[in-house]
Amino acid sequence: MSNRPTINDLARAAGVSTATVDRVLNGRASVRPETARRVYEAAQSIGYHAAALIGHRVHSDLPRLTIGFVLSKERHSFSQAFKRAAEQAAIHAPDIRGRAIVEFSPTQQPADFARLMEGFAGRVDAVAAVAVNHVEVTTAIERLHAQGIPCFALCNDFGQGTRDSYIGLNNMKIGRMAAHMVTTAARTSGKLAMFVGGHRWHGHELRETGFRSYQREFAPEFTILDTLVNLETRQLTYEATLDLLSRHPDLRGIYCAGGGMEGAIAALREARQPREVALVVNELTPESRSALADRYVEMVIGTPLNTICRNLFTLAHQARASEGVPLPGQTFLRPDIHMPESI
Incomplete structure (x- = not known):
C-alpha cells in the first residue's frame, strides 16, 4: 500500500477544505491567490505528488521576474x-513568478564584479550584488541602466547615487555594536584590534568608523591599533592574529568586520584561554557557532x-x-544577534 500523501493530507496541511484543493488542482473555480499559494507550499512541504501541477496553476498567470545575483567567496x-x-x-x-540566477566572482577585483554584473544584460530583469565600491562597478551600473x-547593492553599499537601492544592515551601527560588546566583555583596559576585508568594501569602512566612534565616546581607556586588511582569508587572519597576540600581550579585544574570522578563532584557540580576548565576528557559521559555545567568541552579528x-x-x-517612481535609497534591516547562551 502506498504511503504517499493524499488530497486529504494536503487539505489538512494547508488548512483548507478538500474542495478548495480540488479547485486549485483543476482550476474549476477562482481561488484567492494567497490560498492557492498556501496549498502549493503545503504540497511542497509534504511531498504531494501533484505539487508541480499546483505550482503551474498558481504561477501561470503571474508576471515573471528574474534577478541576477553577483556574490563572492563561493566556498x-x-x-x-x-x-x-x-x-x-x-x-x-x-x-510574481520569481527566479534567481546566482554567480560568484572569482576574485574581489572590481573588474570581475563589473564583468559579471554586465553579463546579466539581456538575461535578467534586475541585478543585485555584494560588490566592492569602485568606478568600474559604477560604470557597469550605468551601462545596465541604459538598458x-x-x-541593487546588498550588504555592502556601492555606486552611491547610481545604484537604485541599498538593502542590508546599517554598517555604522554594526561597528558601534561591536565596539560596545568588545569593550564591555574585556576584563581590563588595553588594546583593541580590527580586521577589514579591504578598503574598497564600503560596509567595512563604515563598521570601522562606527567602532572607532564608539571607543572615543564611551571607552577612551582602550587603544585601537591600526586596522588590518585580511582580504577575508582565513590564513592571513590566522597569522596576523598570532602576530598581534605575540606583540601586544595587553590585547583585550578583536573585531572581524568581514570574512576570515575562522583564522582569528583558530589563533585564539591556540594561544589563549576562552574569554582572555573578547572576539566579535559577523555571520553564524559552524565555526562561529562552535566558538560561541566554547566562549572564544562573545557575539556574532548576523545578516x-x-x-x-x-x-x-x-x-x-x-x-x-512603477517605472519612474523612485525607490527608497536605503533599506536598513535589524541584525540577528547571537550570544553564547542563545545558540
Missing part, C-alpha cells in the same frame, strides 16, 4: 546560505539573508511595475 558557508536565501525568495515571492535594468532577499524581490517588482 564560504555565508555565500552558500545567501544563494539558498535568494532561490527561496524567488520561489515564495508574492504576485533599463535596475541595480538576515532571507529578509534581504524578500525585500529585494519586492523592490525589483516595484521598480518594474
Whole structure:
C-alpha cells in the first residue's frame, strides 16, 4: 500500500477544505491567490505528488521576474546560505513568478564584479550584488541602466547615487555594536584590534568608523591599533592574529568586520584561554557557532539573508511595475544577534 500523501493530507496541511484543493488542482473555480499559494507550499512541504501541477496553476498567470545575483567567496558557508536565501525568495515571492540566477566572482577585483554584473544584460530583469565600491562597478551600473535594468547593492553599499537601492544592515551601527560588546566583555583596559576585508568594501569602512566612534565616546581607556586588511582569508587572519597576540600581550579585544574570522578563532584557540580576548565576528557559521559555545567568541552579528532577499524581490517588482517612481535609497534591516547562551 502506498504511503504517499493524499488530497486529504494536503487539505489538512494547508488548512483548507478538500474542495478548495480540488479547485486549485483543476482550476474549476477562482481561488484567492494567497490560498492557492498556501496549498502549493503545503504540497511542497509534504511531498504531494501533484505539487508541480499546483505550482503551474498558481504561477501561470503571474508576471515573471528574474534577478541576477553577483556574490563572492563561493566556498564560504555565508555565500552558500545567501544563494539558498535568494532561490527561496524567488520561489515564495508574492504576485510574481520569481527566479534567481546566482554567480560568484572569482576574485574581489572590481573588474570581475563589473564583468559579471554586465553579463546579466539581456538575461535578467534586475541585478543585485555584494560588490566592492569602485568606478568600474559604477560604470557597469550605468551601462545596465541604459538598458533599463535596475541595480541593487546588498550588504555592502556601492555606486552611491547610481545604484537604485541599498538593502542590508546599517554598517555604522554594526561597528558601534561591536565596539560596545568588545569593550564591555574585556576584563581590563588595553588594546583593541580590527580586521577589514579591504578598503574598497564600503560596509567595512563604515563598521570601522562606527567602532572607532564608539571607543572615543564611551571607552577612551582602550587603544585601537591600526586596522588590518585580511582580504577575508582565513590564513592571513590566522597569522596576523598570532602576530598581534605575540606583540601586544595587553590585547583585550578583536573585531572581524568581514570574512576570515575562522583564522582569528583558530589563533585564539591556540594561544589563549576562552574569554582572555573578547572576539566579535559577523555571520553564524559552524565555526562561529562552535566558538560561541566554547566562549572564544562573545557575539556574532548576523545578516538576515532571507529578509534581504524578500525585500529585494519586492523592490525589483516595484521598480518594474512603477517605472519612474523612485525607490527608497536605503533599506536598513535589524541584525540577528547571537550570544553564547542563545545558540
